[in-house]
Amino acid sequence: MSVRTAFFISDRTGLTSESLGEALLDQFNNLTFKRATYPFVDTPEKAREMAAVIDRTAEQSTLRPLVFESISNPEVREIIKTGNALHINFFDAFLGIMEQELGTPARNAIGKSHGISDTRRYDARMEAVNFSLSHDDGISDKNLKEADVILMGVSRSGKTPTCLYLALQYGIRAANYPLIPDDLESTDLPRMVKPYKDKLFGLTIQPERLQAIRHERRPNSTYAKIDTCRSEVADAQAMFKRHGIPFTNTTDKSVEELAVNIMQACRLNRRF
Amino acid sequence: MSVRTAFFISDRTGLTSESLGEALLDQFNNLTFKRATYPFVDTPEKAREMAAVIDRTAEQSTLRPLVFESISNPEVREIIKTGNALHINFFDAFLGIMEQELGTPARNAIGKSHGISDTRRYDARMEAVNFSLSHDDGISDKNLKEADVILMGVSRSGKTPTCLYLALQYGIRAANYPLIPDDLESTDLPRMVKPYKDKLFGLTIQPERLQAIRHERRPNSTYAKIDTCRSEVADAQAMFKRHGIPFTNTTDKSVEELAVNIMQACRLNRRF
Numbered sequence: 001m002s003v004r005t006a007f008f009i010s011d012r013t014g015l016t017s018e019s020l021g022e023a024l025l026d027q028f029n030n031l032t033f034k035r036a037t038y039p040f041v042d043t044p045e046k047a048r049e050m051a052a053v054i055d056r057t058a059e060q061s062t063l064r065p066l067v068f069e070s071i072s073n074p075e076v077r078e079i080i081k082t083g084n085a086l087h088i089n090f091f092d093a094f095l096g097i098m099e100q101e102l103g104t105p106a107r108n109a110i111g112k113s114h115g116i117s118d119t120r121r122y123d124a125r126m127e128a129v130n131f132s133l134s135h136d137d138g139i140s141d142k143n144l145k146e147a148d149v150i151l152m153g154v155s156r157s158g159k160t161p162t163c164l165y166l167a168l169q170y171g172i173r174a175a176n177y178p179l180i181p182d183d184l185e186s187t188d189l190p191r192m193v194k195p196y197k198d199k200l201f202g203l204t205i206q207p208e209r210l211q212a213i214r215h216e217r218r219p220n221s222t223y224a225k226i227d228t229c230r231s232e233v234a235d236a237q238a239m240f241k242r243h244g245i246p247f248t249n250t251t252d253k254s255v256e257e258l259a260v261n262i263m264q265a266c267r268l269n270r271r272f
Numbered sequence: 273m274s275v276r277t278a279f280f281i282s283d284r285t286g287l288t289s290e291s292l293g294e295a296l297l298d299q300f301n302n303l304t305f306k307r308a309t310y311p312f313v314d315t316p317e318k319a320r321e322m323a324a325v326i327d328r329t330a331e332q333s334t335l336r337p338l339v340f341e342s343i344s345n346p347e348v349r350e351i352i353k354t355g356n357a358l359h360i361n362f363f364d365a366f367l368g369i370m371e372q373e374l375g376t377p378a379r380n381a382i383g384k385s386h387g388i389s390d391t392r393r394y395d396a397r398m399e400a401v402n403f404s405l406s407h408d409d410g411i412s413d414k415n416l417k418e419a420d421v422i423l424m425g426v427s428r429s430g431k432t433p434t435c436l437y438l439a440l441q442y443g444i445r446a447a448n449y450p451l452i453p454d455d456l457e458s459t460d461l462p463r464m465v466k467p468y469k470d471k472l473f474g475l476t477i478q479p480e481r482l483q484a485i486r487h488e489r490r491p492n493s494t495y496a497k498i499d500t501c502r503s504e505v506a507d508a509q510a511m512f513k514r515h516g517i518p519f520t521n522t523t524d525k526s527v528e529e530l531a532v533n534i535m536q537a538c539r540l541n542r543r544f
Contacts, residue, residue, distance in 0.1 A: 004374075013532045015441075019291045023342055024366055027378040039532045064373070070295055086373045093365045094296055101336070101358045102276075106299040114528040122526060129433045133405075161401045164436055168527065169287075254394060255440065256386040260285045260311045 004063035006033040009050060009080060010070045013114045014039040020090060021068030033066070041071065042110060047079035054083030072110050121171070124271050128167035132174050144196055147175040149266050152193065152240075153203035154179050154232040155223070156213045158250040158258065162203070165255040170263065171271030184235035189243055201262050202240035202247030207233050209251050276335035278305040281322060281352060282342040285386045286311040292362060293340030305338070313343065314382060319351035326355030344382050393443070396543050400439035404446050413464045419447040421538050422465055424512075425475035426451050426504040427495070428485045430522040430530065434475070437527040442535065443543030456507035461515055473534050474512035474519030479505050481523050 006025060008017040014037045025033055041050050057065050065085040071077045072091060081087050095106045116122045131146070144150060149166070151159045155178050163174035183190045193200060207229040214224035222228055240247040246265045250258060262268070278297060280289040286309045297305055313322050329337050337357040343349045344363060353359050367378045388394045403418070416422060421438070423431045427450050435446035455462045465472060479501040486496035494500055512519040518537045522530060534540070 013528045015528060016291045016295045019288045020362060023288045023344075024362070024370060027344060027363075027367060027380065028370065028374055028376060029379065030376065031374060039536065066370070066373070072295075072299060086369065088366050088370070090292060090296070090362060090365070091299075093362070094360050095299060097358065098296060098300065098338070098360070101338070102300055102303060104300060104302065107301065108299065114526060116524060116526045126430075126433055126527075129436065133432065158398075160405065161398050161440065164401065165440055168433065168437055168440065252388060254386060254388045255398075256285045256287060264311065 002062045003032055003034045004061065005057050005065040006035050007054060007057075007065055007067045007085070008035070008037040009041050009067060010037075010039050011042040011072060011076065011110050012039065012070070014070070015114050017068045017070040020070070021066075021088070024068070024088065025066075041080070042073070042076065044075055044079055047071075047076045050080050051083035054080075054085050058084040072108055074108050121271075125168065125171040128171045128173050128271065129164065132163040132167045132176075144175055144193070144199075146173060147196070147199055148173045148268055148271075149175070149201055149262060150193055150196055150199045151176040151203055151262070152179060152200055152236075152245070153205070153250075154184075154210070154236050156210060156217070157203045157205045157236075158255075159203055161255045162250075162258045162262070165259045166262065169256075169259060169270075170268075172263070172268055173271075179232070179236050179239070181232070184232060184239070187239075187242065189239070197243065197245070199266075200243075200245045201266055202236065202245045203258075204233060204237050204240070204247055204249050206249070206251040274334045275304055275306045276333065277329050277337040278307050279326060279329075279337055279339045279357070280307070280309040281313050281339060282309075282311050283314040283344060283348065283382050284311065284342070286342070287386050289340045289342040292342070293338075293360070296340070296360065297338075313352070314345065314348065316347055316351055319343075319348045322352050323355035326352075326357050330356040344380055346380050393543075397440065397443040400443045400445050400543065401436065404435040404439040404448075416447055416465070416468055416471075418445060419468070419471055420445045420540055420543075421447070421473055421534060422468055422471045423448040423475055423534070424451060424462075424465065424472055424508075424517070425477070425522075426456075426482070426508050428482060428489065429475045429477045429508075430527075431475055433527045434522075434530045434534070438531045438534065441528075441531060442540075444535070444540055445543075451504070451508050451511070453504070456504060456511070459514065461511070469515065469517070471538075472515075472517045473538055474508065474517045475530075476505060476509050476512070476519055476521050478521070478523040 006021060008014050008021050010017045018037060041047060054065055067085040067087045069089045099105055151163055153159050159176035163176050166172040166174040177193050210229040211224055211226045218224055248261050280286050280293050282289045313319060326337055339357040339359045341361045371378055423435055425431050431448035435448050438444040438446040449465050482501040483496055483498045490496055520533050
């Protein structure tokens with residue numbers, strides 16, 4: 001059986017061509033593709049090697065490869081285009097109409113996307129990562145007042161990865177607070193986060209999914225019992241509702257989706 | 273002065289339209305744009321609101337907005353297109369030629385990109401995040417053998433954010449080991465990482481930049497002195513060279529670039 005290859009080729013990290021290519025391929029999810037990413041293809045020489053790789057791949061299959069490209073240098077782009085494939089190139093497709101609209105030529109140079117374009121902004125982003133790490137699982141409350149948002153939820157409801165994603169992608173200072181049984185027995189908000197009610201955002205999760213995650217971590221513990229999970233989740237949700245804290249269910253959401261949900265709900269803006 | 277607005281509109285998180293749009297805008301970096309992202313625009317009603325926002329923005333400026341769209345539903349797409357702007361829509365531009373090449377219609381449905389498309393794969397990614405956190409700063413060596421890569425470098429050389437990015441974006445289990453003065457005085461590799469020499473990757477950094485980062489953290493400490501930074505960096509680089517450990521300089525690289533560099537150098541494949 002012949003499988004079609006999808007190439008993601010970039011003069012930088014490949015993140016843009018992958019993102020674009022995956023969104024398009026997903027519209028044909030009845031088909032199977034073999035994926036291959038080639039980052040940092042930024043010289044005519046590398047472009048020639050790339051075209052040769054594409055040609056070899058085309059020869060070995062009855063199905064012509066797809067090539068998703070993010071290459072800003074026109075010379076490099078033209079060489080890659082000699083490879084036998086369907087070329088999906090958004091610079092070719094859109095730069096012309098943008099030049100016309102903006103009344104100025106594109107610089108046709110390697111861009112800074114996904115690089116350090118502005119050191120101060122990049123530092124802010126790394127600072128947000130450090131912030132999230134130092135406030136993981138309620139370790140310290142001394143700087144909670146500097147947090148942009150405080151995620152609250154029971155153990156293993158998805159707080160930590162979401163905090164880290166908010167920091168890495170958007171430079172948002174996200175702290176997190178784990179709701180422990182003592183917190184859940186009270187009708188009040190936990191003492192540590194109470195002064196920051198406006199920054200709180202709750203995460204909830206399907207008890208069955210929580211059980212599976214906890215079981216993976218501590219098999220056959222009380223902590224991983226379905227009854228424990230059910231009652232903790234119910235108590236946490238009751239707390240969110242009682243205090244008017246916005247919350248979302250993490251069960252079927254990726255960290256990317258959660259991050260965007262939280263930013264919308266809390267009206268947070270990226271820091272860079 | 274009139275500033276042109278760039279809208280990033282998506283029926284999902286907006287990550288693809290931002291990534292595409294920023295790559296294109298960066299080719300016109302002599303101009304200034306005001307940016308606005310609208311995620312989860314997935315119904316005709318939200319599309320009508322969106323078109324109204326675009327129209328209002330167009331009225332308030334002499335410069336027509338740019339709209340970068342990632343919308344899979346053709347009905348929603350058509351409504352947004354009624355907004356007064358230059359519309360950059362890669363589904364419109366590329367789905368047709370892909371349908372022709374692939375011999376099958378696009379499903380024109382909301383995609384799974386940046387969502388949880390496969391729970392098992394998503395779990396592997398979150399597991400990688402947990403792995404990186406539990407192996408941050410050489411805390412534990414008991415599972416170093418499970419690591420895909422071990423980043424080694426002096427304190428504040430960029431190990432932790434890079435590990436987290438490798439985990440979040442690519443599902444790679446990245447551990448890190450901080451080189452402390454004791455390690456740097458020896459000609460041997462640190463005892464803890466020695467058995468895993470093939471997984472080691474070194475991070476180095478310009479001493480002046482390291483000083484600035486350390487000073488931010490512990491002002492006027494010996495740790496932040498330029499002489500300390502210079503000698504630690506020199507010793508670390510000597511260690512990498514002595515033992516043939518691949519390494520890169522993090523000074524001007526973003527975590528995205530570092531992650532891709534490391535994957536290339538260590539021939540790592542994403543885990544999902």
